[in-house]
Amino acid sequence: MSSTVILDNGSYDIKIGYNTTDSSQVQKVQNTICKTKDRKILISNQVYNVNDINGIIFKRPIEKGHLTSWELEKQIWDYSFTSRDVGLNIESSDSNLILSETPFTLPQLSMNTDQIIFEEYGFKSLFKNPMSSFIPWNFKENETLYEPKLNNDLNNLTNYSDFQLVIDSGFNATWIIPIIKGVPYWKSIRKFEIGGRFLSGVLREMVSFRHYNVTDETILVNNIKEKSCFVTMDYNESLKKIKQSGPNDKDHIIEYVLPDFNTTTQGYVLTPELKSKYKPQEQQILKLYDERFSIPETIFHPEIVNINNKPGLIETIIDCIYTLPEFIRPLIVSNIICIGGNFQMENYHKRILKELKVVLPVEWDVRIGKPSNPTTYGWECAQKFSENELYKNVRVSKQDYEEHGLQWTQQRFGFQL
Template identity: 45%
Template sequence: MSKQHLVIDNGSYNIKAGFNTGEESKPIKVPNIISKTKDGHIHIGNQYEKHTNNYSQIQFKSPFEQGHLTSWETEKPIWDYTFDLTSKKEIDPSSTHLILTETPFQLPQLSINTDQIVFEEYGFNEYYRCAPASLVPFSIDSSVINFDFNLIIDSGHNFTWIIPVIYQNIYWAGVKKLPIGGKVLNNLLKEFVNFRHYDISDDPILVNTIKESTCFMADDFNQTLKKKLNNGCEFILPDFKITTTGFVKTTETIPPDAQVLKLYDERFIVPETFYHPEILFDNNSTTSSNQLVQSAPFKNLIDLIKESIYACPEITRPLLSANICLVGGTTNILNFQPRLLSELQKELPSNWKVRIFDNYNDIPKDEMQWYGGINLSNEDVLKDITISKKEYFEHGSNWCQKQFGFKNIT
């Protein structure tokens, strides 16, 4: 049997998985969760979408904690379910090469656990494990973006990572992490809505839907705040008759008994946490009155991008600023790219070109890493960075970590 190439971008929100099938290659997306609906049924991945019309009080269990894959007891059934969806026939791991992504700076023991599952539980024949950002250069258009110097801003469910990639290798000394992602924004929006309107604590899907359909990044936060009444919108809450998820009211007529959620400054204050992280503490009952917390300096997205660029070799800095790539689902927030461009142009040297890319020939920004893995599987270099099952059993469980683990740079 000929060797197959399987790419799994194992995100904490969605798994993107699929085989290299040439130009027709396309990933399937599976929520990386096990859920329990209020009727007591357990669902894996996206099964809950077909088995219930009432998402209220749904409970999610993730194999990730603080962005790290900590529970293979939870992850393995999700992988098994994903494999069933990925291939019409049963996957033969013994003839499959696996490219797998993991969180940057993953704890070594957790990475070793993953290697054991890959080789000892599933029996994959060949394997390459890497941080998602390292795959992005393989999915960009090199005629538009410099293939050799990229600053990847990957904003996902748990965190926002700023990762310089130089000659297709992560420059680890410049990697920075902002502990703000989709999950933090959801929790903040939930606090606003609970306090001002309705208690939606038991409906995480509704919170996420409201965020994705109403939130936007302000061009100028202070000016937008002054005109907050001009930025209002009405969100129709689910009634499980005409809608199970809710939607933004437009000009269509709605039933007179529909519950309407009126949103104003919440729409842009929530995403503003990327630039003013103190908003999180101002709206938390525990920290809002804590003087130590209130007086502490918090680094925002711009601070960390500057630190990342200046941690890289001097000659590469203007090249990185000219080739910034946005990836990850949270960067889909309306106006994310223009606001970031405006802020960076104020802070970086005036003789540097600042370019931020977020349009990749119709590839969704949360799939860039997966397509990069597909393109990497066509490259000759893959054989030089791959570990085989034979090598794994010859050298022991630490071998993969020595080959794949992040390299400290002094």
């Protein structure tokens, strides 16, 4: 019996596994090829085996959401399918594939992907969609993510799978995707240009200007962002507290120990427990002040970093909502799910909820759910979809591809405006 492989081909990392795998065992594979200072070429997760992370150069096959370089991507997929580091041992010729694709991917690039999947890898079948479109298939789990309501009977929630608004905040961008009856409503999909890459870039510039030169420290800056940054519920209030409390403001100011490549290669946040063991002459400290919340604040107010011609995230979400049919709008805003790596930042989804309640009609019941692991939640929902009998009817088999050609897959999976 053939198996089904689910592959969430993200810009930063790939989430991959068999649909029979427990969701906690999903493998994450960096979607990149690196070159070290001593000119060694590393594929994907091999970068974790390097002690000296200084000056590593990254080359990614996905640029601005589009898969532009199959020369790189094929090497990364081969590593993901066969490497002992990943441990999946995927036999593509005996497997079906469920693949994520960025909304509005250029048709020629999308057809290149289909060609590689069927002609190079020889998968038995393909189903391709934005990862957000799988969220409604896990509607019972979605309902548990919201704040509990009285008389919330999970057995009578089938209609909740009909209307979803998915906010997917990833490495390259943040997508706002309304899903109606399991299908993306293409006319209302909006792309917000700020994602994890942009935030890391701003942090790099700010730390280099205020503290140390970290221009070439891509991995270090990303680690600092993931371990230190958070979204404040009130930006002006947080700035005021830092100004009033100064260095004693423990809620906003932290000390980050930079890697010395002896005791640590990644760096870490200096907690009070670690501080008791800390010896000043042994470690180099980076003290972070308003950078921790000012950089994520650019998501809501891009003008902070002099981007004056772009709306913030809330304005983009509102634009998406008000292009939907009028009777659907209250239903959509009561079923908002947040996925993507940026939602690991503290308070991100709570801040969106707070801002939306201010600008949307007061009688609308705005609800936002954030899964415990927003990075792999899309994969989990695709797993639910693969267990449904409908999946067998909508995928394109290799035989269909050979009979009808590239245009057939594009007709089935391409966006239709």
